[in-house]
Amino acid sequence: MATQKTHTTNFINTFIEVATxxxxxxxKFPQIKTDIQTVANIQFEMVAHNPYKYTSDEVIFQVFVTKNKITSTTLQLEKEIFFSKGHACFRCSPLTKRYGWGLHCNENGKIALYALESDxxxxxxxxxxxxxVKAMRTTKIK
Structure with missing residues (x-):
């Protein structure tokens, strides 16, 4: 039986600049507007409070788990299914597109946020x- 290809969103030794x-x-800090966390809230909480602890894959999968209320009993199966297809990376994150946060990926693929205005x-x-690399633009170029 052939194994499925595993996709990743991780970058190594990369800096993702904010979108043009x-x-x-x-x-800006993503504001919580309701009792339901947004993608930006979850990503920010994980990465800003834990620099270089998580990879992009870990954060993006946790967003999926949180938004879909996945239980620990099905976690491993859900992870295998999730990474069997491609997903948007942090170049598409609201943090890099709308909120002004750059993302550094170190030699181990662990990530940290840096404010646009920071040294x-x-x-x-x-x-x-x-x-x-630049984050993806929100608007199309005409």
Missing amino acids: DCPVQLA EYKKLSKDKNLTI
Whole structure:
């Protein structure tokens, strides 16, 4: 029996800059508007409070688990199914597109957020040892 391909959203030694059409000049915290957490809330809570603890895959899967109320009894099966197909990476995250947060992925694929206006963001965006990519634009180029 052939094994299914496993997809990943992880980057190594990469810095994801905010999108060129990001609407903010200073990083913002995603506001909780209801008792239901948004993708931005979950991602921010995990990464901002735990720099370099999680990979992109771990955060994106946790968003899926939280939003779909997955129980621990089916977690491993759900994880295998989830990663058997491709998913949007942090270049599509609301944090990098709308809220002004850059994302650094270290040599182990662990991630941390940096505010657009911070010295660390500026330093990482010019680091010749990193692959620098932009977050996806929200609007289409005409």
